[in-house]
Amino acid sequence: MASPSLIPAHFIVFFVVSRLMSIIGNLRPSKNSLPCEIDSLGVHAKLRYDLDAIGLASTDYGNIVHEIPSAVLYPTSIDDIIELIKFSNECPLPFNVAARGHGHSVRGQAMAHDGVVVNMLSLKKHYKNGNGIRVSTSGNYADVGGEQLWIDVLNATLEHGLAPLSWTDYLYLTVGGTLSNAGFSGQTFLYGPQISNVLELDVITGKGDFMTCSKDQNSELFYAVLGGLGLLGIITRARIVLAKAPKRVKWVRMIYSDFSIFTRDQEHLISTKGLEYLEGSLLMDYTPANNWRSSFFSPSNESQIISLLKKHGILYCLDMVKYYDDETANSVDKDVQMLQEGLNFIPGFTFMRDETYVDFLNRVRRGEITLKSKGLWDVPNPWLNLLVPKSRILDFNAGVFVDIIHRQKKTTGPLLVFPLTKIVWDDKMSAVVPDEDIFYSVGLLHSGSFNDWQDLDNQNNEILEFCDRAGIKIKQYLPHYKSKEEWIKHFGPKWNTFQERKAQFDPRMILSPGQNIFNYV
Numbered sequence: 269m270a271s272p273s274l275i276p277a278h279f280i281v282f283f284v285v286s287r288l289m290s291i292i293g294n295l296r297p298s299k300n301s302l303p304c305e306i307d308s309l310g311v312h313a314k315l316r317y318d319l320d321a322i323g324l325a326s327t328d329y330g331n332i333v334h335e336i337p338s339a340v341l342y343p344t345s346i347d348d349i350i351e352l353i354k355f356s357n358e359c360p361l362p363f364n365v366a367a368r369g370h371g372h373s374v375r376g377q378a379m380a381h382d383g384v385v386v387n388m389l390s391l392k393k394h395y396k397n398g399n400g401i402r403v404s405t406s407g408n409y410a411d412v413g414g415e416q417l418w419i420d421v422l423n424a425t426l427e428h429g430l431a432p433l434s435w436t437d438y439l440y441l442t443v444g445g446t447l448s449n450a451g452f453s454g455q456t457f458l459y460g461p462q463i464s465n466v467l468e469l470d471v472i473t474g475k476g477d478f479m480t481c482s483k484d485q486n487s488e489l490f491y492a493v494l495g496g497l498g499l500l501g502i503i504t505r506a507r508i509v510l511a512k513a514p515k516r517v518k519w520v521r522m523i524y525s526d527f528s529i530f531t532r533d534q535e536h537l538i539s540t541k542g543l544e545y546l547e548g549s550l551l552m553d554y555t556p557a558n559n560w561r562s563s564f565f566s567p568s569n570e571s572q573i574i575s576l577l578k579k580h581g582i583l584y585c586l587d588m589v590k591y592y593d594d595e596t597a598n599s600v601d602k603d604v605q606m607l608q609e610g611l612n613f614i615p616g617f618t619f620m621r622d623e624t625y626v627d628f629l630n631r632v633r634r635g636e637i638t639l640k641s642k643g644l645w646d647v648p649n650p651w652l653n654l655l656v657p658k659s660r661i662l663d664f665n666a667g668v669f670v671d672i673i674h675r676q677k678k679t680t681g682p683l684l685v686f687p688l689t690k691i692v693w694d695d696k697m698s699a700v701v702p703d704e705d706i707f708y709s710v711g712l713l714h715s716g717s718f719n720d721w722q723d724l725d726n727q728n729n730e731i732l733e734f735c736d737r738a739g740i741k742i743k744q745y746l747p748h749y750k751s752k753e754e755w756i757k758h759f760g761p762k763w764n765t766f767q768e769r770k771a772q773f774d775p776r777m778i779l780s781p782g783q784n785i786f787n788y789v
């Protein structure tokens with residue numbers, strides 16, 4: 269793979285823009301694929317057909333799939349979305365509608381070929397007609413528009429000294445986008461994924477019905493939409509659980525050379541009281557110790573680690589975090605020491621950072637800004653995110669990390685691996701996870717170039733084939749499949765329920781065509 273750092277940034281920007289223009293130029297939107305009666309709707313003036321709007325709606329973070337919609341709706345109120353979906357339902361041949369949050373999917377999941385993409389962020393500018401972000405007087409929850417970014421939720425709730433409990437690693441994602449998947453990070457073992465931290469939702473179904481739902485009211489819709497991949501309804505408001513926000517964090521990283529000791533310590537820590545965050549990642553001898561997503565190590569630490577990498581080839585980093593504030597500032601170091609007692613990392617290879625809570629939560633943004641300044645953000649990102657049952661994680665390490673990734677030395681992106689606990693996921697929700705009490709999140713966050721991303725994708729396929737052959741019952745997170753059979757296998761025992769929910773809430777199969785699920789049915 270060509271080293272991205274050798275390519276001048278302005279060349280990459282030019283290349284990306286010209287490539288996109290050529291795709292869109294060849295596939296101009298066909299307004300004709302929408303019924304002409306659409307021009308008589310109230311939302312008519314909020315539909316855009318210009319190249320800027322179409323270009324944005326046919327691109328996502330993955331930069332691999334480009335589907336051209338017929339139009340893009342820039343709603344100024346929730347009623348606009350309702351009107352559009354109801355109209356599609358009334359057509360003899362309904363057109364597809366996809367909500368686009370911040371477009372950080374990697375395989376076109378928020379796109380709508382020949383349909384209408386709803387640019388949810390447009391509601392942010394018109395929050396008086398939407399939900400904005402409102403913290404309850406009790407301080408127990410915030411009502412948040414589905415179009416809001418998590419970074420804005422954080423900033424708004426911090427004004428009250430409060431914050432949500434469950435996060436993603438990166439905060440420039442919409443509430444509706446992550447709740448349609450699951451939304452998880454290092455806090456999830458303790459608090460559950462973001463979908464487990466929602467009390468109530470407002471949803472526009474595929475029939476255009478506006479419904480409020482919770483565990484007690486319209487519960488079938490509530491469970492359906494959480495992890496429902498945008499296929500069962502568009503989330504316009506979520507009531508998110510809040511708690512007192514800490515001020516600072518102690519962020520500790522420990523290095524291991526033995527994967528089984530590393531995972532044993534990870535599993536020990538998630539069963540220990542007093543820890544708020546746990547993740548893990550891999551270092552390889554052919555990549556730098558710091559990567560765009562994490563510049564944790566100082567230059568002198570980095571050289572120490574490089575010599576260790578020369579010896580071992582692969583190292584494993586365990587990241588744990590202890591929150592603290594003014595009242596606990598005096599005891600936090602002792603608490604960290606206690607958490608480290610009995611852990612078997614390589615002696616001397618433990619590193620600590622002290623950061624504000626906000627800087628810690630917003631850590632990936634620093635990497636994004638650096639990559640953007642080098643023109644390396646808008647490149648193909650053929651990510652593969654897997655959930656691996658604990659019982660097979662050692663086989664996964666040997667077969668995938670060692671025998672495919674390290675041997676082939678193709679990928680330079682971050683490689684994440686950390687355990688999650690099933691007990692904090694609600695099985696009634698649509699999200700799909702492996703059938704074991706503990707399973708591992710594995711994030712293979714590859715970035716490629718427009719010429720070589722397919723090599724990385726071939727490697728992804730090799731990894732999936734290996735798991736299949738070895739009988740490792742992985743589940744994809746942010747799933748991407750090409751056939752109905754694969755989707756049925758993915759959902760497993762939840763498939764029938766998912767189909768029934770689709771028939772109930774979106775019988776004309778209007779929503780979220782970019783997921784490529786019901787197009788095959």
Ligand code: FAD
Pocket residue numbers: 328329366367368369370371372373374377378379388414415435436437438441442443444445446448449450451452453497498499501502503504632746780782783
């Ligand atoms: P989009 O890509 O715009 O949409 C995703 C899907 O949700 C589409 O099917 C879309 O139609 C649907 N959708 C969008 N808005 C709504 C709505 N309001 N109602 C119903 N359906 C809707 N995920 C994690 O869990 N943890 C992480 O730590 C994490 N880190 C990430 C870091 C980066 C840099 C990136 C690029 C992604 C990361 N993700 C992570 C994945 C991310 O959560 C998903 O890609 C998510 O869908 C992105 O949100 P979005 O607003 O960009 O959604």
